[in-house]
Amino acid sequence: MGGFPILSVMLLVPLLAAVACLFVEAKAARTIALAATLIDLALGVVLWLNFDIGGPQWQFTEHAPLFAGFNYALGIDGIAMLLIVLSVFLMPICILASHSIEKRVSEYMAAFLFMEVLMIGVFAAQDLFLFYMLFEGVLIPMYLIIGIWGGQNRIYAAYKFFLYTLLGSVLMLIAMLWMVNEAGTTDIPTLMQYDFPPAAQTWLWLAFFASFAVKMPMWPVHTWLPDAHVQAPTAGSVILAGVLLKMGGYGFIRFSLPMFPEASAQFVWLIWGLSMAAVVITSLIALVQQDMKKLIAYSSVAHMAIVTVGLFAFNVQGLEGAMIVMLSHGLVSGALFLCVGVIYDRLHTREIDRYGGLAINMPKYALFFLLFTMASIGLPGTSGFVGEFLSLAGIYQANTWVTLVCATGIILGAGYMLYLYWRIAFGVQKNADAAAMPDLSLREWLMLGPIAAAVLWMGVYPESFLAPMRQDIAALDARLSRAAPEGDAHLVAGTPHAEAANAVGGTHDAGHGEAEGAH
């Protein structure tokens, strides 16, 4: 790519578009927003195609010192690249999904575009404080989206969202300040190689954990998520589930693990314990939900727990699995929220019992919904399986108890998702208004079709997604290896048996007294 500052351009395009949106009326704002996000998507594809797999760890780097201690430093590795591509992929879809927004459209579009700037920035930032600013800043447009364009109870939801994230961010900031003071740099790649004293790692890790656990979200600091999802407009939910939750996982993979390996190992049971609790508890909660969005929100918490156990499995499969779960969940839960949005736009209720029998009047919709349901359940051939399988394969090498408990998620997940699918798409058409809903429009096809293709692609040929991050994960794994806890399943060699279990006749049948034909 030579010296073309593609990352800056990717930030600049939506930023300019956001400003432009504020000065035009609704229709033009929609067009500008769609165009800008499509340009960014195109740039994202260029970014992916030009990403040199096996090349230097940090690519497309840009660096410019600003005032004081601040640096404008961008650069990405494979992990960040994939998350950026996920973000720019979902954005045009979100704009399309915002069709039903009629209140203050220009501001709405500006908020979304501004959010895109911040999201790309978070994954591209190489300066600690730049990261912090963007990481916290991304919440502001989200607050606005929930608080202004949300449902009836939007103020409560936005407030809860605020309270939780505030708690984490203050602690993280203090930790960052200490780190910069200690290491003498704000450069993230340098900090990732810096060995902090183990004693300090402990509290630094906890401070970061407070922030990332809320973002993830991990049980029991997850209760903001169902409310935020329920109140947010469809596109807000898509971005929230698709990208914002991934920032927690990205935080763990970029900061907690490489910067504090010893502390990460020290707190491994905290993570495992909370993850196990999350899988079981939130899956059971999802089973009894009456509100579609709440159900999917709770299932998100359970899926994110699979990410955290994968990350803290301390091996390649776990890390790569966690990354794939993040990407997959970004697509699948985003798509599920879109599916909810499609029927919400028609009937204006999220109550599951108001629907039923949609497979009759909306067969195309039912097919998409089925695909995403199956991907959420982790059916092989879809993206959900690859991530879940690798994550659990990773954690198995670390602890079998954790694996068993977390793997119950595949049973419970099947339970609540199929139960949901039955009540929405199968069964009889209980309500005339639901039965009269038309099938997918072209716009809705354009939203769901690309995600469906991506979900299948990632399920059948995940190599496209594994290859870019392979080297980065290997580096992280190497850094973690010194602290990795020993697995409980390890093999102890023994003396092989001389013969097969059912050997009879010619060879003597040791241990089995009863001779053949004795009766």
Next chain:
Amino acid sequence: MQILLIVFLPLLAAIVAGLGNRALGNTVAKSLTTGALFVSCALSWPIFLGFLNGTAEAHVVPVLQWVQSGTLSFDWALRVDTLTAVMLVVITSVSALVHLYSWGYMDEDPDQPRFFAYLSLFTFAMLMLVTADNLVQMFFGWEGVGLASYLLIGFWFKKPSANKAAIKAFVVNRVGDLGFMLGIFGTFLVFQTTSIPEILAAAPGMSGSSIGFLGMRLQTMDILCILLFIGAMGKSAQLGLHTWLPDAMEGPTPVSALIHAATMVTAGVFMVCRLSPMFETAPVALGMVTFIGAATCFFAATIGTTQWDIKRVIAYSTCSQLGYMFFAAGVGAYGAAMFHLFTHAFFKALLFLGAGSVIHAMHHEQDMRYYGALRKHIPFTFWAMMAGTLAITGVGVYWLHAGFAGFHSKDAILEVAFARGTELGTFAFWMGAIAALLTSFYSWRLMFLTFWGKPRWAGSEHIQHAVHHGHDEPEEHNPPAQEDAGDEVTHHVPSPEHGDGTAGYHPHESPLTMLVPLGLLALGAVFAGWVFSHAFLDDPAFWGDSIFYNEALIHQMHAVPLWVKLTATIVMLIGLFGAWFAYIRDTSIPGKFVEQFSLLHNFVYRKWYFDELYDLIFVRPAFWFGRQFWKRGDVGLIDRFGPDGAAWVVAKGTVAAKKVQSGYLYSYALVMLLGLVAAVTWVLM
């Protein structure tokens, strides 16, 4: 390259028919899927015959890289060897015939493209399962058939009972899949590969080692095989994880024939056979396989004797026959297990399709209490069912070495279990013998109730409906939910004008599209045992390396005493006589028996109360805990003392605090800014 066509043609057909759906039209969708299956079938038989006459060689066709993560890697690839070839002909033959049969059976259904797309999708997934070269692809097929099974059980998705059955099937299977998955993880941990040939080659070397599992230290191979076998138990509906199979009968009958009799449910047996060299290094796991198989074959057979729904009888029969296959594998006779799988596929598919033909003739009535005397009305179906019954009960003459399919395969399993000589083997032998008696009893009971005696059709609501609303008018697309079979009261609608019990109804023989598959499968039920017995049981060259072939055991099998060899035939005759006595000679006997032993009858009739038990200890608590965790945990505890508590404090606090709350966004931005200023200052210092 044939194998690529065999596997992917059904997928292609499924995609086209499924996406085209109604736009494509019934005939196109049906022709496409059925045609694809007949091509697959035609390509499969030469492969099988090639292995039969020794000209074919095992090979693997790579398709696409799948996952590579560190040392864990697995690809899409199609493996063809003897074991696969056997499964190929079973799957494609039965599937092709079931596709054809469905032309007639589903003729009045408005959703035919969807149905045929599902059938073809299922076939694809099943083929992926049996051609898998690594455990993960096997798992892909495993879950793929689970999906297809879910969709087909719930095909008539307006019925609540069909939805429940579909979800139950998927979720119960997932319990098994959890075991399968843990087994794969453990296998990878031990062998650092998921490639089946590599695992099988390395397995004997691991037989004395140990690994940790849930804090215990266990024999490596035993725990791995047990975990994998739990997966097999789920898919093959073995004792404990069997509860989904009878409910799966909610699906259309062709589905029951293809998925829940001939192919998918045998995947567990296939898996144990595929991994037989691995299981042979795990004596404890094999003991478990033997025990579970023997227990299931007995348990399911008892229930089969009491059910009234014709499909449920056959479903329990399937469950029971799968038990035979498992204990055959458990004692080391993998060839015999596969042989029974092979013959069973034909005669059980035949029985199901025959039952479908009966149901078709009886206007969707499935309760055998309202059948009777159908022999002369649907003679072709009768003779086809007769062939199936002779096959499943194992009719044959020992001294001539000739009999129907089951005679060759089931008798071999009983003999080999006895010949194995261990306590478990002997236990399996006796269980199998008792189950054979029960099999004969319930199979003939089914035949006598359906085809003999006097017509009892007048009691059936379905028949009444057909008579009073005209036979030719389009029926409701989705048959109404089946009444609980025990619920007699609602069914009895006396018909004054026809004293002969027919209610004026005239059953019709099924159309040709349904009869041709019946005829072809009947040929299989009659000849499959006799023709292939030598290759499957006695020919190590036929199997090659594809399964663990225990030659010494087979020699002992042929050397068992005469009474053992005659046991199966004797119990078959006792069962036949019992059924004849109770259902033809003196039809008051069953009623008296039920009255006399109501406790026992209820226990068996209620399927040993498994469903009630699981409902009590799993389903209800799951929902109860879900509500508690939500209402008391999230809302009552976390929110109350978390954000809401904070809000309460703020609300009670000062005016200044209120300002913070109302202008939270700005204050948040302020905190950030202040923090950053502090940061800058610090860094600069």
